Amino acid sequence: MKISDFYEKYKQRMYAIAFNILNNVQDSEDAVHEAFISITRNFDKIKKFSCQERERYIVIIVRNASINIYRKNKKTRQYITDTEIYDNQPAVNVNFFENIDYQILLQTISELPPNYKDVLFMYYVNNYTTKEISEILNISVDAVWKRIERAKKLLKEKLKEGE
Amino acid sequence: MKKNNFEKALHDALSSEYEMNIEEEIPEEHKFSLDFEKEMNELINTPEQSTCKVVINRVGKVAVCMATVIAFVLSTKFTNYISASENDLSDFIIHTYETHSKIKANPRDDDPTTLEELYEITYDISDFEEHFCFEDEYSRYVGYLKNKNIEILLCQETTDMYFPAVNTEFADILKEDINGHEAICFTDFRNNYTTLIWYNGDYVLEISSNLDKNIVIQIAESVQKVE
Numbered sequence: 001m002k003i004s005d006f007y008e009k010y011k012q013r014m015y016a017i018a019f020n021i022l023n024n025v026q027d028s029e030d031a032v033h034e035a036f037i038s039i040t041r042n043f044d045k046i047k048k049f050s051c052q053e054r055e056r057y058i059v060i061i062v063r064n065a066s067i068n069i070y071r072k073n074k075k076t077r078q079y080i081t082d083t084e085i086y087d088n089q090p091a092v093n094v095n096f097f098e099n100i101d102y103q104i105l106l107q108t109i110s111e112l113p114p115n116y117k118d119v120l121f122m123y124y125v126n127n128y129t130t131k132e133i134s135e136i137l138n139i140s141v142d143a144v145w146k147r148i149e150r151a152k153k154l155l156k157e158k159l160k161e162g163e
Numbered sequence: 164m165k166k167n168n169f170e171k172a173l174h175d176a177l178s179s180e181y182e183m184n185i186e187e188e189i190p191e192e193h194k195f196s197l198d199f200e201k202e203m204n205e206l207i208n209t210p211e212q213s214t215c216k217v218v219i220n221r222v223g224k225v226a227v228c229m230a231t232v233i234a235f236v237l238s239t240k241f242t243n244y245i246s247a248s249e250n251d252l253s254d255f256i257i258h259t260y261e262t263h264s265k266i267k268a269n270p271r272d273d274d275p276t277t278l279e280e281l282y283e284i285t286y287d288i289s290d291f292e293e294h295f296c297f298e299d300e301y302s303r304y305v306g307y308l309k310n311k312n313i314e315i316l317l318c319q320e321t322t323d324m325y326f327p328a329v330n331t332e333f334a335d336i337l338k339e340d341i342n343g344h345e346a347i348c349f350t351d352f353r354n355n356y357t358t359l360i361w362y363n364g365d366y367v368l369e370i371s372s373n374l375d376k377n378i379v380i381q382i383a384e385s386v387q388k389v390e
Contacts, residue, residue, distance in 0.1 A: 060181065109172055117180070121173055121181065149297075
């Protein structure tokens with residue numbers, strides 16, 4: 001598949017995803033453009049994905065580009081190393097979630113912020129390496145690790161609140 | 164491989180969010196602006212670029228020019244400062260932008276492409292507790308914490324995968340020597356954080372901490388391969 005075919009096939013869907021977040025035509029086009037910069041950089045790899053993997057990848061890329069633009073517009077400083085402060089609680093082992101009621105776990109996961117969902121999905125479901133995730137999201141590997149851990153901690157806190 | 168409850172739940176809870184339903188008709192197709200179409204045509208029809216060139220986007224080009232000019236001026240007066248030039252560091256290329264720098268290691272042909280050996284801090288940090296440890300086949304991050312606010316981070320990564328962005332907005336960028344290896348040293352004065360990055364002949368090693376810089380250097384020098 002050529003990149004131009006790829007563009008024609010997905011551009012409307014990508015725009016729709018961006019517009020859903022940004023509600024602004026210019027910003028949404030900017031988000032699609034930013035997403036495509038990342039896609040062209042990794043196109044050799046993306047070409048080999050299955051259809052489902054490719055679509056998941058695109059959704060995450062566009063969402064990430066859109067959220068970045070949204071934050072910029074809100075004049076929120078986004079530090080390269082991610083300003084989320086990791087607290088002094090021990091790292092969350094995934095075994096913690098083994099004994100949680102499954103439906104409650106599903107519901108709580110769906111309530112996580114988008115950037116947490118993305119990184120958990122990429123790492124645990126798509127089995128991307130942290131390096132691959134850092135390139136997709138354009139953050140440092142250190143920030144990827146921190147975001148994964150923060151996502152699990154938030155999930156754990158929400159589950160405890162629901163008890 | 165059998166998935167645990169957590170992985171299965173992530174899959175079941177989130178998969179539908181990442182489906183584009185490409186076959187469904189879009190209610191209203193967007194008519195893209197002429198500027199957008201022009202930019203996309205340029206992007207799509209540009210021949211495949213090397214990773215190095217792609218990193219330097221439009222904003223990056225301006226920032227790199229500025230960094231090069233500043234580095235040239237600084238190099239005539241402050242020889243201890245690292246410039247944005249490739250010639251100054253044999254093991255790394257640094258692209259310096261307004262608020263951050265992107266650092267790429269120069270992999271050698273015989274560098275390992277996975278973590279075949281692990282490195283640990285041998286400096287006495289017994290009063291720290293291990294806060295987290297993440298590893299995969301290419302990288303390993305271990306975080307240590309003391310008194311809830313003193314941190315040490317050890318990173319070991321293969322050279323072909325090492326390409327982080329580092330917040331250098333309020334940081335000095337210097338060179339240090341770590342056991343005979345040339346190291347990049349970032350000292351963020353606003354947060355009192357020091358980061359040392361060096362190539363030891365096999366892997367890129369990184370130590371970051373808000374301890375005193377001299378102690379951070381000692382910790383870096385203590386990093387050894389473990390049996």
